[in-house]
Amino acid sequence: MQAVCKTEDIGEESAREFMVGEQSVIVVKFDGQFHAYLNWCPHLGIELNFIPDQFMDDDGRFLVCANHGALFEPENGACLSGPCSGDSLTAVPLDVRDGEIWVGNAEATA
Template sequence: MAGEELEFICKADEVKERASVKFAFRQGELEIEGFLIRMDGKFYAYVNECAHLPMSMDWGDNDFFTQDGGRLMCKTHGAVYVPETGLCVDGPCPGRSLVPIPIEVKDGSIWRIKRRIPRDI
């Protein structure tokens, strides 16, 4: 939306196809870790927290994709998510979703739209 504040994440060409870039931002006193992915040429960003339990999905290694690169997966309990929607389709929390982070692609860069991210914990 016009007039919304943006925060730089990275250059678009830094995110390879079916790969990810982690980033952090502040929301009040809370620091939130997110990850940005590129899937079929489009970009999506989510809070790095499984919908099953509030823990990081990647064990700190910035690896969110299944071996075949078709889905996102939490390495702790095996929850599997659709990259384009964040919806869990297999594992311990089917029907639940990752928390999306609003982004904008502008002038060859990816920007986080500075909106409040809902937090349940």
């Protein structure tokens, strides 16, 4: 695993992206908890965002894919609506140690 940032670097209901090895990983804080997913949309296998660190919808409730508008639950990565509905983001191991966020590697699914 590698340290990517401090916990205070990610605000409530916001997300940031980090390179972990060769992988772009989204770290999202929602409801006081941190979660990490590959920045890889299950619809077409491309990154979710066009703008750096722009992943949340306007209400700060869902992660959104900028390509075709799929919405994902921040808590578990499940796609609730959009072309990949029923599919989900690939979870990435995450650990909080001494105020730092550590992220591991996940196997890409494609």
